[in-house]
Amino acid sequence: MxxxxxxxxxxxxxxxxxxxxxxxxxxxxxxxxxxxxxxxxxxxxxxxxxxxxxxxxxxxxRSNELKRPPVANINQVLVVMSAKEPEFSKNLIDKFLVIVESFDIAPCLIVTKKDLLNDEQIAVIEKHLADYEAIGYRTYFVSNLEDQSALSKILVDGINVLSGQSGVGKSSLINAVKPNSNLETGVISSALNRGKHTTRHVELIQVDGKYLADTPGFSALDIAHIDKYVLKNCFPEFAAREEQCKYRECLHVNEPACAIKDAVQSGDIMQSRYDNYLQLMNEIETRKARY
Ligand code: GDP
Ligand code: ZN
Known part of the structure; x- marks a missing residue:
């Protein structure tokens, strides 16, 4: 065996x-x-x-599993966002981070297309990334044009999966580390081309002894599996402080003596993270009301 x-x-x-x-x-x-x-x-x-x-x-x-792409035991999801084209969005970053957290997988954040910005714009993004670092997320700011092997430094041991909206540079990141002559893959893709149905097929490729899924995941932001008590645990900077909330079941919305709202007031929690939390909470509540 x-x-x-x-x-x-x-x-x-x-x-x-x-x-x-x-x-x-x-x-x-x-x-x-x-x-x-x-x-x-x-x-x-x-x-x-x-x-x-x-x-x-x-x-x-299994320690975890994703439906898109269908992969189990993922050690890291790399949330990819572009600095520009499509527009940088903290709102989308937070949604992606929440989804990854909800599957019990560690996320990191990659911002691409640094080459499209001037120094002033770069400084703005760097400030945002410092805020995410303060939460505990590892962040990277890259240009796929200048650094072809950007991805190889970001992968962790075990299985890595990329996610992020369309156009942010996921395929560019993957292609840059893909082995360029893989005989077996060639044989299989020509066999697939002959078939009528296009089965979505994911394969783990090896990069410096680490695995990377060659198909990116969940560009659709489905939060149907997340309820409000799960949601608050998907914000690690909230979970770290919530013991100081007066109520044990505090959702950090209307409750008095809430440590999370205090931390937002004092600037220790990003206002944008809290706003996005409320927005997601609202989506969850309206979803419930519809049934
Ligand atoms: P995906 O939809 O996330 O897989 O994105 P792609 O990898 O297909 O990239 C979308 C477009 O952005 C392509 O035209 C890429 O050449 C371009 N692109 C990707 N990364 C960068 C980058 O770092 N800088 C610039 N200027 N363009 C990039
Ligand atoms: Zn609270």
Whole structure:
């Protein structure tokens, strides 16, 4: 029995990386009976049949999973925002950060297209990034044109996934670190082109021993799975202070003696973060009212 990680799933086959060796595996019926489908990112035990093939016998419990892209056990989501074109938006950054936090995954923040700004505009963005650093998020300010390998320094050990609205430079970041000649990928994409349906297919690529999903995730900002008590925990700077709120179940909206509102007043919590919190809270409340 060997241990490995599924880096690609295609047409009923699971491709498992086991200490640098690749095996094409099928899953045994036992998972189907349990209603479990192996996902890219799953840690598995598998039985070797020959030099290239095997079958998966066991899935290890997942620490988290995303639907888009369908990947499990993610160690970091890189929230990508452009400095310009499309316009820099703290509102969108906060929404993306909340969604990542809600899946129990650590986010970091990358701002791209630094080359499109003058010094004054750069200073403005840098100030915003310092505010996010103060919350505890790692931030990066890059130009994909000037630094082709920007991404390789940002990836953490394990599995990394990019997210962010369309046009911010996600594909540019991924393409810059993609191995340029991957025979296997070529064979598979021509096989896919012949088929009629365009199955969305995600693959983990290796960059300096770290994994990166080659397909970015959730550009749509769906918060349907988040309720208001989950929401407040998706703002780490709130969660860190809420023991000082008078009420244990404080939602930091209308309650008296709220440490979060005090911290916003004194400038210790960003006004924009609090405003975006209220806006998301409002979205959650209206959603509830509709049913
Ligand atoms: P995606 O939709 O997030 O995958 O974004 P793309 O990677 O397709 O990039 C959208 C456009 O922005 C493309 O025309 C890229 O060439 C351009 N782009 C990406 N990163 C940068 C950057 O750092 N600076 C500049 N000037 N353009 C960039
Ligand atoms: Zn409070």
């Amino acid at each position: 060997r241990e490995g990680i599924i880096y690609k799933a295609l047409s009923g086959f699971y491709y498992v990386d086991s200490r640098g060796e690749s095996f094409q595996c099928r899953a045994r019926g036992v998972f189907r009976k349990k209603g479990l489908t192996p996902l890219v990112g799953d840690q598995v035990l598998f039985q070797i049949e020959n030099e290239t093939d095997g079958y998966i016998t066991e899935l290890k419990p």
